[in-house]
Amino acid sequence: MDMSKARGGVLPRLFKRIAFTVFAFTAAAGLVFALFTYAPEAHLQHISETVKAWEAPSKPTKISKCGAFNKIDEIWKESQLKYQHLRDDKFTIAMQTYRRPKELNDTLHGLLSEEIPSLLEVVVVWNDLETAPPENYASEHGVPVRYRHSPVNSLNQKLWPDPAYQTQAIFLSDDDIYYKPKDLEFVFQSWRKFGRRRMTGGFTRCAVEEPNGKWKYTFCSTDPAHNYYNLILSGLAFAHISFMDYYSSNDAMTTKIRAYVDKHFNCEDLAMNYLVSMLTGEGPLLVKGKEPYVSFVPKVGISTKPGHIEARSQCLNYYNELFGCMPLINETAHIEPGVIIS
Numbered sequence: 179m180d181m182s183k184a185r186g187g188v189l190p191r192l193f194k195r196i197a198f199t200v201f202a203f204t205a206a207a208g209l210v211f212a213l214f215t216y217a218p219e220a221h222l223q224h225i226s227e228t229v230k231a232w233e234a235p236s237k238p239t240k241i242s243k244c245g246a247f248n249k250i251d252e253i254w255k256e257s258q259l260k261y262q263h264l265r266d267d268k269f270t271i272a273m274q275t276y277r278r279p280k281e282l283n284d285t286l287h288g289l290l291s292e293e294i295p296s297l298l299e300v301v302v303v304w305n306d307l308e309t310a311p312p313e314n315y316a317s318e319h320g321v322p323v324r325y326r327h328s329p330v331n332s333l334n335q336k337l338w339p340d341p342a343y344q345t346q347a348i349f350l351s352d353d354d355i356y357y358k359p360k361d362l363e364f365v366f367q368s369w370r371k372f373g374r375r376r377m378t379g380g381f382t383r384c385a386v387e388e389p390n391g392k393w394k395y396t397f398c399s400t401d402p403a404h405n406y407y408n409l410i411l412s413g414l415a416f417a418h419i420s421f422m423d424y425y426s427s428n429d430a431m432t433t434k435i436r437a438y439v440d441k442h443f444n445c446e447d448l449a450m451n452y453l454v455s456m457l458t459g460e461g462p463l464l465v466k467g468k469e470p471y472v473s474f475v476p477k478v479g480i481s482t483k484p485g486h487i488e489a490r491s492q493c494l495n496y497y498n499e500l501f502g503c504m505p506l507i508n509e510t511a512h513i514e515p516g517v518i519i520s
Contacts, residue, residue: 361467379415395490445493461507
């Protein structure tokens with residue numbers, strides 16, 4: 179076969195196809211250019227809006243306030259009813275500790291060196307699983323001090339409603355901070371009159387909404403225009419045992435909260451504020467003593483770790499997502515001996 183003839187027949191057809199393809203591409207490009215140049219203004223506006231939509235940042239997601247708690251919750255009903263028989267003229271201290279014997283002993287000594295008329299019992303929540311707690315004893319004023327060895331090292335243990343508790347009021351305490359004895363009695367009586375449905379204590383913090391819709395954990399401002407608080411931390415606070423019971427229940431939300439606290443070893447106190455304000459629709463209550471509370475500020479502790487503020491802020495935003503709203507309520511009033519300041 180004469181291959182030159184075959185090639186002679188193929189090449190012209192190939193050149194024709196290439197020429198046609200180039201022409202078609204050029205025509206299409208010209209058409210697109212013409213459309214962008216001479217298209218009606220409405221079409222150009224549509225294209226411009228589409229591009230802007232791609233480029234524009236998403237708007238911050240604002241979380242709404244929770245409002246009144248109208249949910250029919252059998253667990254919460256049961257939590258409120260089951261402790262009505264307990265004494266309300268006395269209170270119990272639940273003090274959590276982990277391998278800080280000096281701070282613990284100093285705090286116990288500071289509290290028990292004077293008589294506190296309404297104090298019924300001190301329960302030390304001993305979270306050191308490897309070391310046995312000391313023997314129980316009674317203070318010089320006859321107050322029993324009971325060591326409860328936790329089954330797990332968990333911050334949730336302090337909020338467990340111990341079946342042996344005999345009082346409705348539980349004073350939640352860390353091992354490195356305390357009111358002076360006379361002031362603690364005053365705070366308890368203030369709780370009885372004004373704070374049964376609130377977290378009531380002396381250790382305030384603030385949750386503040388940022389422009390991007392996220393919430394930040396911070397120290398409260400001293401600026402008169404923003405002089406509010408919405409958290410009372412459970413290192414120095416009274417809580418009704420019914421709130422602790424609900425926190426420790428098998429409710430789906432509180433189960434997730436406890437799992438989060440155990441995973442991050444943080445923020446059980448923030449969760450208690452969320453629950454109490456959600457259930458009651460009331461904010462916390464700051465009560466000051468005649469003297470400042472004593473704080474040892476130890477070198478080792480959860481709050482001294484790097485990134486503590488950021489971790490607490492993450493807790494706030496997780497709880498907001500879990501609750502579906504923000505239950506915390508800003509308060510400006512506080513109580514101190516002789517006055518109620520709003």
